[in-house]
Amino acid sequence: MGVGKVVKFERPSLRERAKGRTLCARGFHRWQIDKAKQFDVKRGQLVTTRRCTRCGTTKTTLT
Numbered sequence: 001m002g003v004g005k006v007v008k009f010e011r012p013s014l015r016e017r018a019k020g021r022t023l024c025a026r027g028f029h030r031w032q033i034d035k036a037k038q039f040d041v042k043r044g045q046l047v048t049t050r051r052c053t054r055c056g057t058t059k060t061t062l063t
């Protein structure tokens with residue numbers, strides 16, 4: 001009798017996501033330019049919107 005194995009449910013993808021979250025929490029986001037939002041109507045200016053592919057945070061900068 002006895003439990004011989006410790007079954008690990010953690011998959012590489014989960015580890016990668018956990019690692020990504022850690023990076024995001026530290027401010028290292030994986031920015032991707034969102035081409036659909038390149039004009040800020042409120043400001044009336046062209047802007048570059050970046051969206052983190054991991055956590056979804058967006059950042060807008062003036063073009």
Ligand SMILES: [Zn+2]
Binds near residue numbers: 024028030052054057
């Ligand atoms: Zn992020």
